[in-house]
Amino acid sequence: xxxxxxxxxxxxxxxxxxxxxxxxxxxxxxxxxxxxxxxxxxxxxxxxxxxxxxxxxxxxxxxxxxxxxxxxxxxxxxxxxxxxxxxxxxxxxxxxxxxxxxxxxxxxxxxxxxxxxxxxxxxxxxxxxxxxxxxxxxxxxxxxxxxxxxxxxxxxxxxxxxxxxxxxxxxxxxxxxxxxxxxxxxxxxxxxxxxxxxxxxxxxxxxxxxxxxxxxxxxxxxxxxxxxxxxxxxxxxxxxxxxxxxxxxxxxxxxxxxxxxxxxxxxxxxxxxxxxxxxxxxxxxxxxxxxxxxxxxxxxxxxxxxxxxxxxxxxxxxxxxxxxxxxxxxxxxxxxxxxxxxxxxxxxxxxxxxxxxxxxxxxxxxxxxxxxxxxxxxxxxxxxxxxxxxxxxxxxxxxxxxxxxxxxxx
Amino acid sequence: xxxxxxxxxxxxxxxxxxxxxxxxxxxxxxxxxxxxxxxxxxxxxxxxxxxxxxxxxxxxxxxxxxxxxxxxxxxxxxxxxxxxxxxxxxxxxxxxxxxxxxxxxxxxxxxxxxxxxxxxxxxxxxxxxxxxxxxxxxxxxxxxxxxxxxxxxxxxxxxxxxxxxxxxxxxxxxxxxxxxxxxxxxxxxxxxxxxxxxxxxxxxxxxxxxxxxxxxxxxxxxxxxxxxxxxxxxxxxxxxxxxxxxxxxxxxxxxxxxxxxxxxxxxxxxxxxxxxxxxxxxxxxxxxxxxxxxxxxxxxxxxxxxxxxxx
Numbered sequence: 001x002x003x004x005x006x007x008x009x010x011x012x013x014x015x016x017x018x019x020x021x022x023x024x025x026x027x028x029x030x031x032x033x034x035x036x037x038x039x040x041x042x043x044x045x046x047x048x049x050x051x052x053x054x055x056x057x058x059x060x061x062x063x064x065x066x067x068x069x070x071x072x073x074x075x076x077x078x079x080x081x082x083x084x085x086x087x088x089x090x091x092x093x094x095x096x097x098x099x100x101x102x103x104x105x106x107x108x109x110x111x112x113x114x115x116x117x118x119x120x121x122x123x124x125x126x127x128x129x130x131x132x133x134x135x136x137x138x139x140x141x142x143x144x145x146x147x148x149x150x151x152x153x154x155x156x157x158x159x160x161x162x163x164x165x166x167x168x169x170x171x172x173x174x175x176x177x178x179x180x181x182x183x184x185x186x187x188x189x190x191x192x193x194x195x196x197x198x199x200x201x202x203x204x205x206x207x208x209x210x211x212x213x214x215x216x217x218x219x220x221x222x223x224x225x226x227x228x229x230x231x232x233x234x235x236x237x238x239x240x241x242x243x244x245x246x247x248x249x250x251x252x253x254x255x256x257x258x259x260x261x262x263x264x265x266x267x268x269x270x271x272x273x274x275x276x277x278x279x280x281x282x283x284x285x286x287x288x289x290x291x292x293x294x295x296x297x298x299x300x301x302x303x304x305x306x307x308x309x310x311x312x313x314x315x316x317x318x319x320x321x322x323x324x325x326x327x328x329x330x331x332x333x334x335x336x337x338x339x340x341x342x343x344x345x346x347x348x349x350x351x352x353x354x355x356x357x358x359x360x361x362x363x364x365x366x367x368x369x370x371x372x373x374x375x376x377x378x379x380x381x382x383x384x385x386x387x388x389x390x391x392x393x394x395x396x397x398x399x400x401x402x403x404x405x406x407x408x409x410x
Numbered sequence: 411x412x413x414x415x416x417x418x419x420x421x422x423x424x425x426x427x428x429x430x431x432x433x434x435x436x437x438x439x440x441x442x443x444x445x446x447x448x449x450x451x452x453x454x455x456x457x458x459x460x461x462x463x464x465x466x467x468x469x470x471x472x473x474x475x476x477x478x479x480x481x482x483x484x485x486x487x488x489x490x491x492x493x494x495x496x497x498x499x500x501x502x503x504x505x506x507x508x509x510x511x512x513x514x515x516x517x518x519x520x521x522x523x524x525x526x527x528x529x530x531x532x533x534x535x536x537x538x539x540x541x542x543x544x545x546x547x548x549x550x551x552x553x554x555x556x557x558x559x560x561x562x563x564x565x566x567x568x569x570x571x572x573x574x575x576x577x578x579x580x581x582x583x584x585x586x587x588x589x590x591x592x593x594x595x596x597x598x599x600x601x602x603x604x605x606x607x608x609x610x611x612x613x614x615x616x617x618x619x620x621x622x623x624x625x626x627x628x629x630x631x632x633x634x635x636x637x638x639x640x641x642x643x644x645x646x647x648x649x650x651x652x653x654x655x656x657x658x659x660x661x662x663x664x665x666x667x668x669x670x671x672x673x674x675x676x677x678x679x680x681x682x683x684x685x686x687x688x689x690x691x692x693x694x695x696x697x698x699x700x701x702x703x704x705x706x707x708x709x710x711x712x713x714x715x716x717x718x719x720x721x
Contacts, residue, residue: 045448052456055481055558056468071589079482081558190448193441195590251437300463350462352471354455357463 036364037098039064039123041089041114042105043076044194046128050105051079053357060364063099066092069201089114093121101367103360104128107207108220112137119148126363128155130223130384131377133215138381138388139410145377146409153363153373154380158228160358163302163351166334167288167295168232170304176290177310182271183287184225186217189280191249192257209255215391217259217275218242223387225286226263227375228297229271230383232288236407237263237271240390241399248278261390296329300351303329320349382407413439417447419454420576422600426583429594429610442590446583446597453579456484457571466575469560470568473551477559485558487578487677491571492553494681498697502685503657504569505550505562573603577635577680580605584633584676603635605676622668623708629672635679637687638668656688663691666709673703 038060040047047067054062066086067073077085086092093099101124104114108130118125125145131154132138145152158164170176192209196202208214215223230236240263244256258278263271285298292310296303305327320331331349353361362374385406393400413428413436426443430436456465469478480488494502551569552561562568571578576599584605587595594608596616606616606629615628622638639652639662651662669686671679678700686696690707699705 049452052465052481052483055484056465056479058479081482190444191437191440193437193444195438195442195445197591300461352462352468354463 036060036100036124036367037063037096038101038103039066039086039089039092039096039099040076040103040105041066041092041118042107042110042128043067043069043072044105047072047103047105048076048079049356050103050360051076053354053360054103055080056357057361057364059368060101064092064096090117093117093123099123101126101363107213108215109133109137109207109213112140115141115152116144119144119150119152122148122150124151124363124367126153126155126360127377127380129227129375129380130215130219130387131380132384133213133219133388135385135388135406138384142377142381143410151363151366151373152377153359153366154375154377154383155359156224156227156231156375156380156383157355157359158224159231159374160362161299161351161355162334162358163300163332164228164231164297166332167297167302170332171232171288171295172234175293175304175313176288176295177292179269179288179290181287181289182229182269183289184222184229184271184273184285185282186221186225186275186284187279187281188277188283189248190277191251192277193251209253211254211395214255215387216244216255216394217257217277218244218261218273218390218394219384219387222259222261222273222275222390223383225273225284226271226386226390227379227383228286230386231379233265233269235265236382236386236404237402238266238404239264239399239401240386240393242273242390242394243397244394247276256394259394261393263386263390295332297332299355301349302332304332305329378409411436413443415440415443415447417450419450420458420579420599421460422576424450424579424583424597424599427596428592438590439592442587442592443595445590446586449583449586450579450599453575453582457487457575457578459568459570459572466569466571469562473560473562474565474567477554477557477561479557479559482558485553485560487574488551488560489553490677491574491681492549492551494678494685495550497700498682498685498689500657501688501692501694502681503550504571504574505564505567506570506655506657573635573637573680573684574677576600576603577633577676577678580633580676602637603633603676603680604629605633606630620668620670622670623706627672632672632674633676633679634670634672635676635683636668636670637680637683639663639687640665640668654684654687654691656691658692661691663687664709667691667707668709669705669707671699671703671705673700678703 036059038054040050040062043065051062054060062080062083064084064086065073065076065080066089067076068087073085077083102118104111104125104127106114111127111132115125115127131141194205196205208220214220240261242259242261244259246256247258249257258276261273285296288295292307294305320333322329322331333349366373386402389400389402411430413430414425416423416425424447426446428439428443430439455461458464459466461467465484472478491504549563550567551563580597580599580603583597584607587607592607596606598604604618609615609630615630618627618629618634620636637654639654642653643650650665652665654663667687667690669683671683673679682699682703682705686705686707689696
């Protein structure tokens, strides 16, 4: 691996990103002459969070909310002034031709039909991730997006997150030196159930506990973290193995509530991943460990932990630090040098917006400025396919090879 | 059979007590309870002053300089708080932490945003307020009903929803429980704000004790909030100062005061329990509470006329 000296690092590495990234992510979102008219399909938990973020973006307006469930539709529509309500996305597309973009936040296995219809109607599409629950659907979505003539952004949020952008340039500049190990986890105590008023409705709402429809913890949650790893490294694992079991919620479910996976990359580097619904300790993070330093990312914050023998970087004099038991983490803050000069370094800790906001803002900006999206359909499909194979590895209790041909564009 | 669920949010612990009939019912109740707690966590993410990515932090960063757009939920909440500011003659104020700073800030108030307290009073006996010299109080922020935006009206203003966010989260969470058919539950946030659904079998309500007075209440389909300056204090010049500040003068309300308000909405209970402490500190009589609310203000040396608390 390259070992940039300090001058080179300051030009291309952390010193560079501390200055270079700030203007873009601190700038207010673009304001087109007319706000982008958006229709939201799926007003569940994620859909409602999306509505909250879209409301603060000046460059767009939510013109329609769509959900097949009456109470969810009402709850979603209540959050938006003047939005029309629809029980079906086809009705929405038919009755609102002025709609310019569609945000898809339905259960994963329902994405494909909605995406294909929206793209066929010449709408720009933001689709929550994972993109689909089968390889075939992933490929179909990628094909539809490629030939649509409108923009498609997959909802993997790390690529829009300023802290992750900062950390990625860091990792790719070689500051970690020899990459040894990757770790990631998503631990949160919850039954992951949604209450339903009838047994039928209960089954419908709890699709993520249904092995036939859901990609489980590793796919539905884990692929967001996998995508960060793929994006940072610029490559995909070649195999995956894992185990899953029910450790906490013996409530009739078949889907494991605890999983552990090992992804192998071509060069021998391993990503160790775990997810559990039994315990919340340390929540969700990704860790890139190299022989000079480790970078830990937790979505709204990030840190670098240096080895004692690692060279000192010039910008470290400005650094804000946090202690974690015996370790000292240097907080990753975009625009750190400038904030330090103003005596406001601590104010830069943490993101000023949610990771979801940045993903949606990127989408709206891409449409307004006809710029490439943060995460394309092809990139989103590749990460989703790796997640699908990870899900298979747990179900089959065996190692699954990840054929590079499967990840190629058709 | 009792099922207890909890979540850490807003710097405190929210706890929910449910009573499932059997193991099968427990699965259903746990799912509904978790949905309610997730709503609390969502409120924390949106309204916390201590999260850089919250909506309140966005407003505090940007709404002094420009109008910030809100979704309907946030707009409605800020509207309720502005109404309470008017109704309490400024005793309840989301910007209380910075309001004491400023004649300079007040001179920059935009035209048409002032509320003349003298002319807006509607008290029958005309004796319930004893403000200091200022007879005009300044609106903390302006809401645009057309554009659904908020604008802070002092250059250095910032909002702190504090207990109101807790009450709002409890209201939202209780609504989720009701939507899911739960009629029996007790839900509290940091023990200072509580919502009771239904009444345990054989009782008129959930038994709740007021720590300040030792009084026991039975709550049924109602919320209760208690505010007391001693709940959070800081030391200054060898003195303990409570966290409730009179927005009109910046003075900390005396320790030992406390106000309890019960009624249908935990949000309004939080609003009015804070306002009543401030009004009591001013030596003022309490204004008329919204219909359906009852309050009690207590201090050894102070007893304010107010409706009885128990329903």
